[in-house]
Amino acid sequence: MSRPVLRRLGFLGAAAVAVVALLVAFDAPLRALIHGHVEGRELSLVWALPLVGMLGSIAVLPLAAPHLWHHHYGKIAAFWAFALLVPFAAVEGFGPVASEVVHATLLEYVPFIILLFSLFTISGGLLVKGNIHGSPAVNTGILAIGTLLASVIGTTGASMVLIRPLLRANDDRRRNAHVVVFFIFLVSNIGGSLTPLGDPPLFLGFLQGVDFFWTTTHLGKETLALVAILLPLFYVIDRWFYAREEGLKKPDPTPDSRVGVLGLQNVLLLAGVVGAILMSGVWKPGIEFDVWGTHVPLQAVVRDAVLVVLAFVSLAITPTDLRERNGFDWEPIREVAKLFAAIFVTLIPVLLILKAGRDGAAAPLVALVSDETGAPRDEIYFWLTGLLSSVLDNAPTYLVFFNLAGGDAQQLMGPLASTLAAISGGAVFMGALTYIGNAPNFMVLAIARNRGVAMPSFFGYMAWSWGVLGPCFVILTLVFFL
Template sequence: MRRLFSYEISLCSLNALAAIVVTALAILFPEHALAAEEHGLPGASMSLWWALPFAGLLLSIATGPLLFQHVWEHYYGKISALWAALVIVPLALAFGTPSATEAVLHALLTEYMSFIILLFALFTISGGILVAGNIHGTPLVNAGLLLVGALLASVVGTTGASMILIRPIIRANDNRPFNAHVVVFFIFLVSNIGGSLTPLGDPPLFVGFLRGVDFFWTTTNLYRETLFVGGVVLAVFLIVDIILHRREAGAPKIKDPTPDTKIRVRGLPNIPLLAGVIGAILLSATWKPGVSFSIQGVTLELQNLVRDAIILALAFISLGVSRKEYREANGFNWGPIAEVAKLFAGIFICIVPVVAILRAGHDGALAPLVALVTSPQGAPNDLAYFWLTGALSSFLDNAPTYLVFFELAGGDPRHLMTELASTLAAISAGAVFMGANTYVGNAPNFMVYAIARQRGVNMPSFFGYMLWSGLVLIPTFLVAGFLFFG
């Protein structure tokens, strides 16, 4: 009780600090209170102080589960809301309530709403599919499972594929003394690299789709990079697993807690529902009725509203047709998607002023970052985009990182898909691939880690995992970077 009381006092103190900051802004910048521009926020006149809530929220997400896990589990929603308040209130004071409202609602209604509806649907529908039974985890079998999972990731998302296959692959290897590496490579391939071919695969690519990137653009422009990186990592896994499998031959045998049985896929009605999600997204990309609605200055197009409604309906149909015991066998619960929903609401709000500054380009406070990814001739440096996007995606969530560099490259999807196609490919590849570098780079990473630990797998620590990624992934990315973006 004393610890809980101290946490409440700490949160009250943070709220008090927020109030002090807001008051100080109102005193220091009274001339900006009614100085809002008619269209959007004046990014050229905004300082880097506006990026602090965004940086603070991402830092909280990266360190919270590791440094103050108990506080984070109980208060992550309030922490996210606090950082969002440190954006909304100062924006209203500095640029007027109408401009602040329009900017925040635009982010929530045109991007966050569709983003979280898709994740909710993929999480719900894939949670009703159960892979029952067990097979023996030999190197070839494991490599096959990883390949299937990587391919599945671009169809049902990295989260969906990870949740469907992590338990079967753990069961297949639960009688082996060396099995942690299987889960590590599972995170590399299924939870990250495999999701690079469609907007369904990984959250940053769906953010790009919401910004106007064509659905199949990533398929046609990233398949070479994906085949190379995925192929190299899978080959390294096969070599490592063969070596460890041979070492196990002389070790004492472990009784298999889950003997081999016939593999069966349960919850088959959910498969056409997943196809329906894909169909709804393709529908919104091709059907343009020219009908729109306005809410507080934010325009919502009919095709996007219909898409979201269909996807949401498919998720609820899944809940109705899926058997409860299948979801229980999958360990299905609403905790992960609730955490994602609360955290990403804060992220999409906190990134609003950052996007405004980035849109100012060389005239904004982030001009040094613009110069870093731009050659002396003014052309984008694709290799710099690949590594900077990837480096930040390794420790921060890769969806907002993608959005930052998408805007840094100009933010015009038509221009990025044509004249700057290699730049957009570098940003997309960096965000998706390098989310695998740490446990916190992508949402499924930590979920897989937690499930494996719960099932008795001796998983490496945070820095132990980074040793694996440093030895396997970084050399692969170095070669891929120079090969495709150098």
């Protein structure tokens, strides 16, 4: 590992020790300040406006004002966070609001961002080298492998490992945008539906108490149905385009070389990530740390510490030039960390309102997703969760509807299992409907455009997604959620 990286890690370690020392020293005064809770039944929907503004900024500004967004997204995120916190604390009191922020930070945001950081760092040390020739069969095989990988190393990890080899395989073709579009459908979204490692919303569900393999058993049929439709459909479409490339192909810019995988030591680290997540779901020592009123279980602390260590080990044992050849840089995870910090803060009053159920300001929404007897309507949960995931972001959208359905993981995994499956499927599957439905979508788009692929516009992509995925989701609704 290079000296700058070592210095940076040393600085981070020293900073962490200093922060812990300060928190211990000021524990008593902080406990006096951070206390109480905000009552969701008394909150107005006005408190949801900062979240709407934050998610609207994510949806619109990268496309409408890319220069402004690229240079100032952190400031924009901070603006919306403080647009909530300042008036919220003034009305509800500093202590209760601070207590809610600490709870959201320690139990949701920190574990969420540590998992993404770990998967992003370790998968960035895996490099698929060589030149593959992108025939319809080869392309379909790469999409199938990526779909399987997505639930193991995450949609972000699988997308970052495979998108560049896929682009190299097809860089002599003039019509290759459809390959990237189906890659986003399958690898960046649908493939991540089977474990909490696969997609951020499912990991948030895991943090709320959903069992690790619950989605494997309860979304397996739906995922298999989508893959069974989309992979053969892609092969037919790609074969049609491939047959019309005769005489149109460009000289292959990538010299032929043997295909191989470098950085295989990171595979063991990825296995360690899976093990750490499983451990935190199985090992229940009954020990908790009271951090200013928020109870953090020991297994969560151990899990997060192991994930951070595994990421640093990956940095230490992976040659720097391998990461450079992989196009690895820290900007994507920096952006996700800053944006989701603001999202989790602005989400606080919305979740409190939803937890109030019929007694809160979201009572009309509760009525919409329930029938006359009060039982949940799974098809409405599937489409509402999915449509909002496609235009906002699927992780906070999942949390919103998880709480709207009661927020009790044991109840949702038991009598309401079909409802949780509808929420999970909507969040993961329909994140593929737009470029902004899931973080890897936009990252894949940026890489493809940078490599010269003539990707569809925002609405051009939606023509593809609705034309291909829309009928698939209707079939899913009729077969599984009615």
